Amino acid sequence: MSARGLFITMEGGEGVGKSTNLAFLEHILKQGGIDVVTTREPGGTHLGEEVRELLLRVRGEPVNAVAELLLIFAARAQHIDELIEPALAAGKWVLCDRFTDATYAYQSGGRGVARDTVEQLEKLVQGKLRPDYTLLFDAPVEVGMRRARDRGELDRFEQETLKFFERVRQGYLQQAQIDGNRYRLIDAGQSLDDVQKGLAEFGDELLSRWAMVEARQ
Numbered sequence: 001m002s003a004r005g006l007f008i009t010m011e012g013g014e015g016v017g018k019s020t021n022l023a024f025l026e027h028i029l030k031q032g033g034i035d036v037v038t039t040r041e042p043g044g045t046h047l048g049e050e051v052r053e054l055l056l057r058v059r060g061e062p063v064n065a066v067a068e069l070l071l072i073f074a075a076r077a078q079h080i081d082e083l084i085e086p087a088l089a090a091g092k093w094v095l096c097d098r099f100t101d102a103t104y105a106y107q108s109g110g111r112g113v114a115r116d117t118v119e120q121l122e123k124l125v126q127g128k129l130r131p132d133y134t135l136l137f138d139a140p141v142e143v144g145m146r147r148a149r150d151r152g153e154l155d156r157f158e159q160e161t162l163k164f165f166e167r168v169r170q171g172y173l174q175q176a177q178i179d180g181n182r183y184r185l186i187d188a189g190q191s192l193d194d195v196q197k198g199l200a201e202f203g204d205e206l207l208s209r210w211a212m213v214e215a216r217q
């Protein structure tokens with residue numbers, strides 16, 4: 001029987017390089033012989049991708065912060081049940097572009113929803129499921145905003161203000177302090193080469209630890 005897979009999440013403000021580096025880490029792990037599933041939030045399932053479209057679309061009316069929060073957790077419940085848990089149980093590793101740390105950072109830090117409300121939904125929807133590792137890509141807000149804007153049209157979140165993204169950044173850094181062991185803080189303001197050198201070391205470290213776990217099975 002294979003061991004339960006690892007659940008690794010990539011987090012950070014917009015444009016910090018999560019998606020680019022998720023693909024890079026996936027490549028390293030696959031080369032190391034790991035069966036990897038990549039996914040994202042909101043999204044990852046048909047239902048989740050439909051919710052993502054609802055959340056990101058630019059709308060004429062303001063979106064209530066609790067409505068936004070509940071949509072995010074609705075998509076997450078489906079994602080866990082349909083994709084994340086079955087993959088982990090089958091010994092696959094799941095690399096996820098954003099997860100609940102994003103909810104603490106955006107909905108609590110950014111929008112001002114009480115932390116306690118997010119905690120309650122986290123317990124309800126996830127039970128004991130938490131990421132094994134979280135890579136937090138941190139860069140000055142202007143850096144990420146510039147990279148996102150260089151890509152063209154902005155979605156509903158990307159149209160937020162500098163102040164909003166400053167609160168999001170602080171929300172993430174606060175998360176990393178609360179649960180320090182799980183996080184790897186990555187300076188995403190460095191060149192992509194330097195970011196990926198650090199990421200390659202992290203990948204090698206995980207692969208050696210995994211080899212020990214497998215040897216014990």
Ligand code: Z5A
Pocket residue numbers: 012013014015016017018019020021041042072097098099100101102103104106107147148157158188189190191192193195
């Ligand atoms: N959201 C939420 O509010 N609550 C939640 O619980 C969850 C999500 C789960 C969609 O997420 C929105 O959902 C998100 C928050 C909300 N909105 N925001 N903002 P998303 O992950 O799709 O959105 P995103 O942050 O806008 O993703 P992104 O813009 O695709 O950013 P990224 O993945 O971090 O960056 P990237 O695409 O890898 O890189 C951006 C560009 O920079 C690209 O051209 C790269 O080649 C370049 N890049 C990357 N790294 C470097 C370095 N180091 N140097 C130079 N250039 C670089």
